[in-house]
Amino acid sequence: MGFIASVQGTLLARPHRHLFTSILPTRFYSHMAKAQPHPFCLTFLGTASAVPSSTRSQSALALRNGTDTWLFDCGEGTQRQIQGSNVKMGRINKIFITHLHGDHIFGLVPLLAGLLNGSGGMVDEDDPREFLNVNKPAVEIYGPLGARAYVRSALAFTQTTLAQAYVVHELRFPDDPKTGDFTNLRKHHSESPSGRNIQQEDGVWKDFLKDGLVSFSAAPILHSIPCVGYVLAEDSLPGKVDPQKYIPELKRTGTPMTAMRDIKEGKRVKLNDGTILEGPSRRPGRKVVILGDTYDPSAIAALGQDADLLIHEATNAHLPGLDPRTKEEDTHELVERRTKSRGHSTPQMAGAFAKRINAKALVLNHFSTKYSGNDDDPPSKAIMDAIRGLAAGVADCEVHCSRDFWTYSVEVPTE
Ligand SMILES: [Zn+2]
Numbered sequence: 545m546g547f548i549a550s551v552q553g554t555l556l557a558r559p560h561r562h563l564f565t566s567i568l569p570t571r572f573y574s575h576m577a578k579a580q581p582h583p584f585c586l587t588f589l590g591t592a593s594a595v596p597s598s599t600r601s602q603s604a605l606a607l608r609n610g611t612d613t614w615l616f617d618c619g620e621g622t623q624r625q626i627q628g629s630n631v632k633m634g635r636i637n638k639i640f641i642t643h644l645h646g647d648h649i650f651g652l653v654p655l656l657a658g659l660l661n662g663s664g665g666m667v668d669e670d671d672p673r674e675f676l677n678v679n680k681p682a683v684e685i686y687g688p689l690g691a692r693a694y695v696r697s698a699l700a701f702t703q704t705t706l707a708q709a710y711v712v713h714e715l716r717f718p719d720d721p722k723t724g725d726f727t728n729l730r731k732h733h734s735e736s737p738s739g740r741n742i743q744q745e746d747g748v749w750k751d752f753l754k755d756g757l758v759s760f761s762a763a764p765i766l767h768s769i770p771c772v773g774y775v776l777a778e779d780s781l782p783g784k785v786d787p788q789k790y791i792p793e794l795k796r797t798g799t800p801m802t803a804m805r806d807i808k809e810g811k812r813v814k815l816n817d818g819t820i821l822e823g824p825s826r827r828p829g830r831k832v833v834i835l836g837d838t839y840d841p842s843a844i845a846a847l848g849q850d851a852d853l854l855i856h857e858a859t860n861a862h863l864p865g866l867d868p869r870t871k872e873e874d875t876h877e878l879v880e881r882r883t884k885s886r887g888h889s890t891p892q893m894a895g896a897f898a899k900r901i902n903a904k905a906l907v908l909n910h911f912s913t914k915y916s917g918n919d920d921d922p923p924s925k926a927i928m929d930a931i932r933g934l935a936a937g938v939a940d941c942e943v944h945c946s947r948d949f950w951t952y953s954v955e956v957p958t959e
């Protein structure tokens with residue numbers, strides 16, 4: 545039996561029907577919860593560029609939406625950062641990788657091992673992990689070409705067994721192979737064979753995933769290696785209903801009160817006397833843009849237009865008088881040129897992109913280790929305030945500098 549067949553066989557041969565039945569209500573309620581908008585709570589788990597420091601861990605960001613937690617990038621030490629944060633590891637069900645640089649993916653395999661009850665095997669006994677728990681859906685990983693091979697290799701060479709399934713879907717660039725896994729290694733016993741190779745259409749990966757009210761899109765952004773940015777767009781939300789406007793009309797015409805359900809959804813309702821009542825018009829849903837490393841994210845501008853929140857890197861800044869490491873000959877132009885040549889952005893570049901897409905808020909991240917993430921230290925805070933100021937001078941919106949364990953919420957709009 546081949547490896548793929550073995551995984552499928554395991555999935556099919558051990559249905560645990562009684563467990564399926566017992567788990568239904570949870571799924572039902574979880575489905576109901578997904579139909580409701582929740583605040584998007586973004587917790588920055590790692591905000592360092594390249595090398596971690598005592599105040600900043602490597603890139604990772606958790607977005608909590610109701611009971612779901614989606615992780616964006618997973619640098620070294622992410623699992624430990626989660627332990628010290630308000631993010632519950634067991635709730636992570638989707639992981640999005642922006643690019644394959646180590647500071648964005650080195651923590652992924654340890655995180656999977658922790659999340660999926662990994663083990664190094666048993667001596668003289670069967671490892672129960674060889675029997676996948678088919679009652680839980682696979683943890684989904686999305687990323688550019690190489691993400692699947694990277695996870696498979698690391699699990700294979702460390703001989704790690706996992707008690708639950710995972711799956712890697714790849715966002716394939718036009719020059720990438722359209723099919724295949726980019727490795728000759730056999731699938732890991734925990735790897736679901738349902739990993740997709742998602743091709744670009746018109747230069748982007750539009751709506752490659754839908755989860756509840758949220759559609760996920762992605763676009764290539766320019767960096768030193770293939771890199772993507774993600775756009776989370778929420779469906780339109782029901783408008784605010786003024787009961788005084790509708791209930792007396794329903795009563796007057798003897799129309800059942802159940803019509804209020806359609807009115808709340810913004811639908812047209814025909815009353816018993818033939819009158820037509822229009823529900824309030826729906827409100828636009830929220831949009832969050834999360835970029836990986838970049839010196840030019842232009843290709844995501846259309847998808848990210850009018851974002852409620854843009855997360856953009858700002859690796860280096862020119863801070864004469866504040867940053868003692870500023871070189872005598874440095875100018876803003878020189879620092880920008882140097883930053884771009886390494887595939888990165890300055891705060892002004894981030895601010896300009898926020899303005900270009902008419903973002904309502906900009907959060908900067910992925911800071912050079914020169915910039916400490918300790919706001920209790922006045923010189924460090926002065927530097928971060930200056931970085932924020934450089935971006936705010938260009939952007940036309942509120943601007944924040946992220947630090948590890950900081951949470952920013954995009955609330956459900958009230959009207
Ligand atoms: Zn990076």
Ligand SMILES: [Zn+2]
Pocket residue numbers: 643645767837
């Ligand atoms: Zn990078």
